[in-house]
Amino acid sequence: MARKIGSNGERTAGAVRRAAIQLIARYGFAAVSMRQIAAEIGVQAGALYLYTPDKQSLLRDIMEDHLERLLAAWDAVAPSGASPEERLEAFVRFHVRYHIDRRDEVAIAYMELRNLTPENFRTIEAQRRAYEDILCDILRDGAAAGTFDVPEPRIATRGLIAMLTGVTTWFRRDGPLDIDEIAETYLAMARGAVGLRAPALA
Amino acid sequence: MARKIGSNGERTAGAVRRAAIQLIARYGFAAVSMRQIAAEIGVQAGALYLYTPDKQSLLRDIMEDHLERLLAAWDAVAPSGASPEERLEAFVRFHVRYHIDRRDEVAIAYMELRNLTPENFRTIEAQRRAYEDILCDILRDGAAAGTFDVPEPRIATRGLIAMLTGVTTWFRRDGPLDIDEIAETYLAMARGAVGLRAPALA
DNA sequence: GTCTATATTACGATAGAC
DNA sequence: GTCTATCGTAATATAGAC
Numbered sequence: 001m002a003r004k005i006g007s008n009g010e011r012t013a014g015a016v017r018r019a020a021i022q023l024i025a026r027y028g029f030a031a032v033s034m035r036q037i038a039a040e041i042g043v044q045a046g047a048l049y050l051y052t053p054d055k056q057s058l059l060r061d062i063m064e065d066h067l068e069r070l071l072a073a074w075d076a077v078a079p080s081g082a083s084p085e086e087r088l089e090a091f092v093r094f095h096v097r098y099h100i101d102r103r104d105e106v107a108i109a110y111m112e113l114r115n116l117t118p119e120n121f122r123t124i125e126a127q128r129r130a131y132e133d134i135l136c137d138i139l140r141d142g143a144a145a146g147t148f149d150v151p152e153p154r155i156a157t158r159g160l161i162a163m164l165t166g167v168t169t170w171f172r173r174d175g176p177l178d179i180d181e182i183a184e185t186y187l188a189m190a191r192g193a194v195g196l197r198a199p200a201l202a
Numbered sequence: 203m204a205r206k207i208g209s210n211g212e213r214t215a216g217a218v219r220r221a222a223i224q225l226i227a228r229y230g231f232a233a234v235s236m237r238q239i240a241a242e243i244g245v246q247a248g249a250l251y252l253y254t255p256d257k258q259s260l261l262r263d264i265m266e267d268h269l270e271r272l273l274a275a276w277d278a279v280a281p282s283g284a285s286p287e288e289r290l291e292a293f294v295r296f297h298v299r300y301h302i303d304r305r306d307e308v309a310i311a312y313m314e315l316r317n318l319t320p321e322n323f324r325t326i327e328a329q330r331r332a333y334e335d336i337l338c339d340i341l342r343d344g345a346a347a348g349t350f351d352v353p354e355p356r357i358a359t360r361g362l363i364a365m366l367t368g369v370t371t372w373f374r375r376d377g378p379l380d381i382d383e384i385a386e387t388y389l390a391m392a393r394g395a396v397g398l399r400a401p402a403l404a
Numbered sequence: 405g406t407c408t409a410t411a412t413t414a415c416g417a418t419a420g421a422c
Numbered sequence: 423g424t425c426t427a428t429c430g431t432a433a434t435a436t437a438g439a440c
Contacts, residue, residue, distance in 0.1 A: 008423060008424090009423060012423080026316065027232075028230065028232050028316060028317065030230055031232035031317065033415065033416080034415080035414085043424065043425085044424070044426075045415095045417085046417080046424080046425075046426085046427095047424050047425075049417070049418080050423065050424080055416070111313060115230070115233065149390075149400065151387065151390075152379070152387050155379075155384065155388075156391060158371075158372055159368060159369075159391055160365070162365050162367070162368025162371075163364050163365035163368075163395075164361075165364070166360055166363075167360075167361075169360075169364075177354070177357075182357065185354050185357050185358070186357075186361060188353075189358060189361055189396075192351075192395045193365075193391040193394045194391075194394065195400070198397070214405080214406090235433060235434085236433080236434065236435085237434095245406065245407090246408075247434085247435085248407075248408085248409095248435080248437090249405070249407075251434095251435070251436080252405065256434080257434070257435095
């Protein structure tokens with residue numbers, strides 16, 4: 001969806017997006033009205049339609065941008081020429097940190113799939129699948145190399161991603177553990193789940 | 203919520219509940235209207251209010267009944283006097299099977315928490331926490347006995363439950379794997395995640 | 405026990421003034 | 423670029439006939 005060119009419009013466009021993400025993550029797409037989003041940023045409901053053709057497009061754009069950024073962020077840190085074990089470690093640490101940092105978008109991407117039109121769903125689902133395939137390839141390579149014990153890579157992939165993503169439902173910034181400690185705890189579980197022993201120190 | 207005494211009412215009460223569960227699981231609580239639920243069972247919207255005082259109570263009752271049944275079902279199969287390892291196995295098999303069998307209720311219990319009033323949320327959250335504690339106690343006992351390697355039992359509990367419950371999002375009855383095979387795959391991952399080696403046969 | 409009819413409120417989206 | 427005003431529709435819930 002095209003952005004308008006005016007001066008204040010740029011600011012408002014961003015504000016619309018941020019307010020929509022926050023409100024939809026908290027209350028759900030169907031429960032949030034365009035009026036609520038408008039009120040959150042201090043404009044009237046009609047003004048929102050300068051920045052989105054309709055409510056559905058707002059949801060699709062939020063999810064699409066999130067998944068594009070997620071895939072790009074992994075590409076930027078993905079280790080090349082590393083062993084499956086090293087790639088798994090990098091993926092777990094990346095996933096936990098990224099999903100905590102973008103909790104609202106993550107919650108929307110996971111919970112609001114059913115509020116997409118069929119056409120929009122296909123687009124988003126393909127992106128989600130591309131992300132899933134990153135981990136699945138790591139598991140397959142590790143199984144092929146004999147370092148992982150993973151008889152069903154697709155099931156293991158979904159199990160691990162569900163486990164890791166779950167952190168977004170309970171993590172609090174003021175909790176007893178910081179992000180790195182949590183990531184290491186999840187990493188130890190993920191390593192065990194694919195049949196790797198604890199690293200040397202233990 | 204009191205049930206009416208009439209003859210046809212008994213049947214309709216059950217139909218309301220079943221239709222509500224199915225529709226809310228599929229489209230989400232906020233997106234489903236009382237008219238839709240009524241249409242699904244062939245009555246007018248007004249007739250629903252013979253069986254529930256309002257839409258919110260319908261949601262609370264669905265979640266409350268589900269969690270009560272879940273806790274009762276575990277009590278019925280929970281092994282007594284067993285080792286942490288045996289209890290973990292029993293829990294994983296129970297959880298996977300029960301959550302596949304009651305997918306609609308499970309989806310509602312996990313996704314619609316934010317649509318509960320604060321008071322209803324507290325009730326449901328306490329039940330959810332009681333279920334979580336079952337697994338957490340198993341992990342703590344295993345860690346205390348030295349058979350599990352679980353430095354953070356609460357995090358491990360949430361990770362495992364998220365992993366196991368994820369099965370409800372992709373399982374298809376006509377898929378290549380039956381429920382028992384899937385449960386064994388998840389069991390192997392869960393065992394590894396808590397630091398148990400694969401059982402003898404491998 | 406269920407219906408029709410309705411009160412009341414809110415929704416998404418658009419039109420036109422400024 | 424934003425506002426006010428509004429159109430058309432649909433929501434939850436209730437009242438009263440049958």
